[in-house]
Amino acid sequence: MSDTTALSALDQLVARSRRLGADRSVCNWGGGNTSAKSDETDFRGRRVRVLWVKGSGSDLATCTTESFTGLYLDDIAPLLERERMSDTEMVDYLAHCYFNPGRPRPSIETLLHGFLPFTHVDHTHADATNYFACAQDGEQLARECFSDALIWIPYRRPGFGLARDVALAVRAHPDAQLVILAKHGLITWGETDEVCFASTMATIGQARDFVEARITDATRPIFGGGRAAALVAERRQAIAAEVAPLLRGLVSQEKRQILHFEDGDDVLEFAGSSDAPRLTQIGAACPDHLVHTKPWPLLVDWTPDRDSAALGAALRAGVEAYVAKYRAYLDANAEQDLDPDAAQPVLRAADAASDPHPRVILIPGVGMFTTGRDSAMANVAAQLYHRAIAVMRGAEACGGFISLTDAESYTVEYWPLEQYKLKLAPPEHELARQVALVTGAAGGIGSAICRRLARDGAHVVLRNSAQDVLSPSTWM
Ligand SMILES: [Zn+2]
Numbered sequence: 001m002s003d004t005t006a007l008s009a010l011d012q013l014v015a016r017s018r019r020l021g022a023d024r025s026v027c028n029w030g031g032g033n034t035s036a037k038s039d040e041t042d043f044r045g046r047r048v049r050v051l052w053v054k055g056s057g058s059d060l061a062t063c064t065t066e067s068f069t070g071l072y073l074d075d076i077a078p079l080l081e082r083e084r085m086s087d088t089e090m091v092d093y094l095a096h097c098y099f100n101p102g103r104p105r106p107s108i109e110t111l112l113h114g115f116l117p118f119t120h121v122d123h124t125h126a127d128a129t130n131y132f133a134c135a136q137d138g139e140q141l142a143r144e145c146f147s148d149a150l151i152w153i154p155y156r157r158p159g160f161g162l163a164r165d166v167a168l169a170v171r172a173h174p175d176a177q178l179v180i181l182a183k184h185g186l187i188t189w190g191e192t193d194e195v196c197f198a199s200t201m202a203t204i205g206q207a208r209d210f211v212e213a214r215i216t217d218a219t220r221p222i223f224g225g226g227r228a229a230a231l232v233a234e235r236r237q238a239i240a241a242e243v244a245p246l247l248r249g250l251v252s253q254e255k256r257q258i259l260h261f262e263d264g265d266d267v268l269e270f271a272g273s274s275d276a277p278r279l280t281q282i283g284a285a286c287p288d289h290l291v292h293t294k295p296w297p298l299l300v301d302w303t304p305d306r307d308s309a310a311l312g313a314a315l316r317a318g319v320e321a322y323v324a325k326y327r328a329y330l331d332a333n334a335e336q337d338l339d340p341d342a343a344q345p346v347l348r349a350a351d352a353a354s355d356p357h358p359r360v361i362l363i364p365g366v367g368m369f370t371t372g373r374d375s376a377m378a379n380v381a382a383q384l385y386h387r388a389i390a391v392m393r394g395a396e397a398c399g400g401f402i403s404l405t406d407a408e409s410y411t412v413e414y415w416p417l418e419q420y421k422l423k424l425a426p427p428e429h430e431l432a433r434q435v436a437l438v439t440g441a442a443g444g445i446g447s448a449i450c451r452r453l454a455r456d457g458a459h460v461v462l463r464n465s466a467q468d469v470l471s472p473s474t475w476m
Pocket of ligand 1 (some may be wrong): 032111123124125158185
């Protein structure tokens with residue numbers, strides 16, 4: 001097999017993807033996808049054109065050649081002649097197009113890459129272009145920034161329809177250099193790997209400079225200025241430690257959760273701002289945040305001039321109100337057809353994770369808790385919320401932050417193709433979602449206990465001369 005070209009095209013793509021993923025303001029965790037098209041020799045010795053595209057559920061920052069799937073481009077191109085295709089049809093169809101078997105299911109956004117005539121394509125959810133994508137005046141300002149190089153596509157859930165809209169728009173505007181997908185992300189391209197990367201980064205840089213200048217010129221302070229000043233670091237940590245057990249109990253009513261705490265400057269500025277009560281009600285800053293953060297965080301109704309007993313009461317009331325709101329959102333959308341192009345209505349799967357508790361909890365002056373089935377997933381929710389804060393900051397300088405409607409959020413959050421990503425996680429072990437404190441952990445018996453607990457899925461806090469927290473994966 002003459003795989004030299006194959007390896008170099010795919011290796012280049014992996015390297016470019018990891019470069020993009022290394023900056024989380026360019027690629028949020030698990031978000032975005034990249035592709036390259038190359039001539040390969042297939043199992044029958046035929047020369048064929050192959051689309052290499054990222055698999056569903058992997059992260060660009062850590063991708064390898066195994067994260068990508070090769071598809072016969074000749075099989076994909078004719079789909080553009082269709083007017084519609086259901087999600088199930090699309091997934092089934094793509095399963096027949098594999099260049100080499102055993103690869104991951106290709107990204108939900110595969111056809112976006114396949115339909116474009118460019119050799120290299122980057123699709124990112126970059127903060128700076130989402131300043132426009134998620135702003136009231138975003139389209140008009142993006143045109144000021146990019147003029148005729150820009151194609152603006154109104155919001156539509158990813159899938160066949162969006163891929164087709166983009167392809168037809170690019171065909172009609174052959175001089176365009178970028179596409180902004182409203183309330184979603186950016187598409188850039190190039191005929192070589194380097195040109196594609198340079199175009200992606202230059203586009204993002206241009207958007208960032210444009211919007212940062214507006215932020216600097218604005219007379220109104222960022223997020224409307226402070227409502228609650230941040231406490232000093234020691235006090236923040238002390239309060240977080242004090243309320244964490246209560247909060248963990250409150251959010252674990254249906255399923256036990258692991259908490260993650262952060263108190264970075266962006267979080268403190270946002271959570272304590274005058275605009276936070278309004279902005280936290282609007283929705284997610286990118287569709288793919290939804291399965292990790294839900295449409296809204298819980299902003300706790302408490303300020304540091306009150307005592308921590310009042311914080312406990314505010315957490316109880318806040319979680320209760322959040323659960324009621326989330327259940328109402330589930331009920332209001334229960335009849336929504338999640339695949340309108342399918343012959344039969346597709347409703348939310350009975351096994352879809354629908355725990356109504358908040359995944360992001362903001363405490364003014366103190367910081368942010370996030371939740372997840374393990375510390376890694378709680379950390380993912382936190383990383384995505386940093387992106388949301390950044391996008392809201394920029395979008396507010398572009399006429400005001402906007403997001404998906406509740407109905408649009410629901411069709412992404414409970415979309416079977418988005419839920420599929422969650423199902424890629426390995427099954428939970430017996431002690432998953434549990435935290436164990438082991439004293440004397442450095443000794444022979446102590447360390448053996450730690451290993452056993454970790455092997456069975458527990459998060460283990462080791463207490464000895466030094467303290468540390470290890471997730472099961474790092475310990476095993
Ligand atoms: Zn996307």
